[in-house]
Amino acid sequence: MKIVPLLALTALLAGCATVAPEGPRFDRSLTAKAQSDRIKYVILHYTVSDLPRSINTLAYGTQVSAHYLLTDTEQPFFYTLVDEPRQSNHAGLSSWKIYNQLNSASIGIEIVNPGFKETAQGRVYAPFSQAQIDQLILLLKDIVKRHNIPMGNILGHNDIAPQRKQDPGPAFPWKQLADAGLIPWPEPSRVAARLPGLQEQLPDVFWFQRKLAEIGYAVPQNGELDQATRNVISVFQTKYRPSLFDGTPDAETAAMMDVLTTPVPLIPAAPASAPQPAADSPPPVPAESD
Template sequence: MKIVPLLAVAALLAGCATVPSPDAPRLDHSLSARGQSDRIKYVILHYTVSDTPRSVKTLTTTDVSAHYLLTDTEQPFFYTLVDESRQSNHAGISSWKIYNQLNSASIGIEIVNPGFKETAEGRVYAPFSQAQIDQLIVLLKDIVKRHNIAPGNILGHNDIAPQRKQDPGPLFPWKQLADAGLITWPESSRVLARVPGYLQQLPEVAWFQRKLAEVGYAVPQNGELDQATRNVISVFQTKYRPSLYDGTPDAETAALLDVLTSPLPVAPAPSPEGR
């Protein structure tokens, strides 16, 4: 006998729950503007300079954060620390092409890696495990697909902050990302074909500065081989020529820049008569 009154009360409460608050805005979601784009334009890769437990602590209990943290465990996996819809504090003072302060337009991925140590023979960087790179490529492909990330917009922290950052360093295997179709890579045959010409006549520093800016780097445009320019050249070399990244504007670096900024022309579609 008590079931009917209880059902009636439940129905009444359910009905009340659907009544909008008088203070709530009246929203119509039936329209969508043409002039819009995804907030996420870039993916920025970092190393943590720490092990997994300390990396977790740093990225969850301080003001520094990242959307994802890739562990260095035997079977690496990702901690999701910040939802992609929200901004994380991973890029800091940064610049790439027309964007500054890339936190607001990027996804940050931290990879557990000790970074480097100074030795009597110089700075020695720690390698990344292949298992980590395999997992990273899977995640990057997913992010690229969901946010339509351009190949030139998967970057290292050093790319967007070349005056103060080294990560992910010269041992990060960017070529594997290129082979997976994730980033643009200068075709080796075209680079080799250009090297002899640049060995005979190396461009002036101003040329290197213009080309680096065309790629996306924030670099001085003063025609001088100052320390800031050397830093940017060194960062470029760690990605595309990691065997030597001393910041010297040499012939191979010129050839790499030339090819990267001179894409092959797209062949025109055949005419109906030529089919």
């Protein structure tokens, strides 16, 4: 008589054992319109070391990393150290326009380059090889296309941290990136047209601070030529006029800032005129009435 309850209990336990816990259920047929790509910036760095030490720091270290490491070998190539959807620790304390802490919104590219050395003649910056720049431009074009990066959002580490960083330095050829259509550049003829007036009357420091902030830099807005303001002006000059980047607010720097922040005026197209008959063409024949 006790066999039946025992069989029932056994069946109940067996049933519980065979029911697997279910995971969350998803319906992926809907996509929200209010969304954007996480990646909005590309930040360029130099490693200030050779390739083995760069790999050791960026791949095996626990403090900093980058999405890509561009080698300085005879035929440069990229190590992919962090997948693009994931955050790498390359920007640190940083700011550009409305964004702070740019690690979460950017791709970091480290370029193997020794940086600079101090000499009796002053600081000397190491050049980047043309092969490196060629590879970099190819990658940047690919990233821009895939993530729809705006033209003004490829930056140097010094752009987003002007008080503490100087990479990729004045030897980095930003003009080549401009020629490749990757960054904006102050058009030389417009700069030349603005120079005479600015040489005659240089704007005050607050004007420079406003222009730098309009471009995207984090800069004081106090009207004083303090060290923090000089540092930001120097970073700007490093990119657009690397022949002289002492942080002095001069007329040429002002002209370049003004051109970068002033859109080119649109010239309205001339109205299309009705075609005129050729001078030697016969007069039109009047139509006969019915």
